[in-house]
Amino acid sequence: MRTGSEPSTARSPLRMRLWLSLWGVAWATFGLVAFWVAGRPGWAAACGVLLLLVAVDLLVVIRRIRQGPRYQPGRDVPPYDPPQDRPGPPGRR
Secondary structure (H helix, E strand, O other): OOOOOHHHHOOOOHHHHHHHHHHHHHHHHHHHHHHHHOOOHHHHHHHHHHHHHHHHHHHHHHHHHHHOOOOOOEOOEOOOOOOOOOOOOOOOO
16 A cells, blocks of 8 residues: 655665675776776766765765665664555545
């Protein structure tokens, strides 16, 4: 059942993000080394910045995976908003 608050309560597929981040680390590292060896410092710097961003994302994903599916930030913050009992749009059933 949709609650209307999906953007704020959506959960990302962390395993997929983990593998995409690992793939990004591999390609950014390859690009950094290849452009450095080829004598293209601008492109190597761009790959280095990309490598830094992907590595930070990888650390965030690993941290969230270790927190588990039921992590709650505090006692006063519930994991999800309770569904609102409100009528749907008119004309639809």
